[in-house]
Amino acid sequence: MxxxxxxxxxxxxxxxxxxxxxxxxxxxxxxxxxxxxxxxxMWVAIPAGFSKLMTDPRFNWGFQTEPEDNVKGRRIAVPRGKGLGGSSLINGMIYVRGQEQDYNAWEAAGAHGWAFRDVEPYFHKLENYAGGNARRGKNGPMYLEQVAERFPIAEAFLKAAAQDGHPYNDDYNDQDQEGFGYYQVLQHKGRRWSIxxxxxxxxxxxxxxxxxxxxxxxxxxxxxxxxxxxxxxxxxxxxxxxxxxxxxxxxxxxxxxxxxxxxxxxxxxxxxxxxxxxxxxxxxxxxxYIEHFATRMNWRVKNTVTLNEMSRGVSLAGHVARYYLQRKGILTLGTGLVHGFIKTSPELATPDVQYFFVHASYANAANRVLDKEPGMTIGVAQLRPESRGTIHIKSSSPFECPAIRPNFLDAPTDREALIKGMQIARRIVKQPAMQDYVSHEMNPGEDVNTFDEWLDFARSTGQTIYHPxxxxxxxxxxxxxxxxxxxxxxxxxxxxxxxSVMPLMVSGxxxxxxxxxxxxxxxxxxxxxxx
Incomplete structure (x- = not known):
């Protein structure tokens, strides 16, 4: 003792x-x-290694939700990091502060002293970000980099978002979150920078x-x-x-x-x-209990090479060599390449949906197995869900997973925002800038059009994005x-x-x-x- x-x-x-x-x-x-x-x-330091660590029981607790009717009785994976550094060892490395209004809402809900004016100095204290202005931290312990890799299809997607009326936003962590651009990630010189x-x-x-x-x-x-x-x-x-x-x-x-x-x-x-x-x-x-729930829409693409093909065979060997020689290339990528924060209705004060664009598509998302043919994916998530769930013990054993019941899509606002977000994503992909690249929509598919059809797709395929x-x-x-x-x-x-102490979800x-x-x-x- x-x-x-x-x-x-x-x-x-x-x-x-x-x-x-x-x-x-x-x-x-x-x-x-x-x-x-x-x-x-070795996979911890390599950013793209998240795909292996997410299914590795040495570094992931492997929690799952209880079956719930809201998601067609499915069990949904809830990855949580296991080891010194926690989930920063296995996550997608995306860094988002959230919106000023999020923290003001915390204070209004009774978290006195947690308004944005109170918490902003701590974001500044932890950040080490080369870009941005004086409102961003530049001397903190956590290195931040904007995703460095650029691909023609990603640039086309940004142009399509502009054609649909959305602004370009180079720093969504600086006051105004709305718009499209490249994600900021917790990396340093091409390596994961964990806690x-x-x-x-x-x-x-x-x-x-x-x-x-x-x-x-x-x-x-x-x-x-x-x-x-x-x-x-x-x-x-x-x-x-x-x-x-x-x-x-x-x-x-x-x-x-x-x-x-x-x-x-x-x-x-x-x-x-x-x-x-x-x-x-x-x-x-x-x-x-609050969690972000996301759908993953994907498309078969043409006239370009995507991560699906780059991550196989001789091509992969070349990318591995480039990573170890230069700390560049596809092995520096995490779960998101291009971001989008949008308002699904013009009367909203701030964005209510987040996009995660990447030029890859999964044949098996649960096992992180990529398609063999070229594809792209847009993850769609409502930023501030109103549905509430619970997490309680199932036994007196500390080694048994508790009962995780998210109650996804229970609130009407959650269903409406998510469906509008998916519809807008489809609309962006149909803009002229994307037409040289898009072959056809795979999921949910062009035959999905009514509210009930979109909702059925969300209930049948949606997953957490690991933000309990x-x-x-x-x-x-x-x-x-x-x-x-x-x-x-x-x-x-x-x-x-x-x-667990956060009273309300942050936007991202x-x-x-x-x-x-x-x-x-x-x-x-x-x-x-x-x-």
């Missing part, structure tokens, strides 16, 4: 940032516990930081409404560690509510159903799990700091927002320690 000032449960995005910031100056002793391993695979690269690796040798990998936190120790530490399992045995100041839960929107419930914190009905004594009733745990949030949301109402300083309501010495990929939450959370911890 060892004592620390702070124990961090989880070595993902938020955990690595806290480990860095809380050990600055050497004043506090910090233990970080991560159930996964170190990022030892471990930016925050953890530079501080691994600090004497006041201890990192335990392959250490699965199974329970919080709570005595008289105070969290005093954790129990974790490593090498087949349980270990108890105590935190003199605070325990920080950073397991993400799926596993943070799971750990609270396994520890007796949550809805008494849920907890008692699995034989766990109730330590503290908190009905909001595991509620307010909200299950330990912050606020000031009785259903909030944490207060605006991320302290678990009614339990001293315990905070949750990760995507969520990793940027998680990094901001962790940076701001670290400041709050250090401020409170001095009080």
């Amino acid at each position: 060892a004592d620390y000032d702070y124990i961090i449960a989880g070595g993902g995005t938020a955990g690595c940032i806290l480990a860095n910031r809380l050990t600055e100056g050497g004043q506090y002793r910090v233990l970080m516990l991560e159930a996964g391993r170190d990022a030892s695979s 471990a690269d930016g925050y953890l690796n530079p501080v691994r040798n600090r004497k006041n930081l201890k990192i335990e990998s392959n250490a699965h936190v199974v329970r919080l120790l709570i005595e008289h409404k105070r969290c005093t530490g954790v129990v974790y399992r490593k090498d087949g045995r349980e270990v108890i560690v105590k935190a003199n100041r605070e325990t920080l839960v950073c397991l993400g929107a799926i596993q943070s509510p799971q750990l609270l419930e396994l520890s007796g914190v949550g809805n008494p009905e849920v907890i008692q159903a699995h034989g766990i004594p109730v330590v503290h009733a908190l009905k909001g745990v595991g509620e307010n 949030i909200g299950t330990c949301r912050m606020g000031v109402d009785p259903q909030a799990v944490t207060d605006p300083r991320l302290r678990v309501s009614g339990i001293e010495g315990l905070r949750v700091i990760d995507a 990929n969520t990793q940027g927002a998680v990094m901001m939450v962790a940076e701001k959370g670290a400041d709050m911890i250090l401020q409170d320690a001095k009080a």
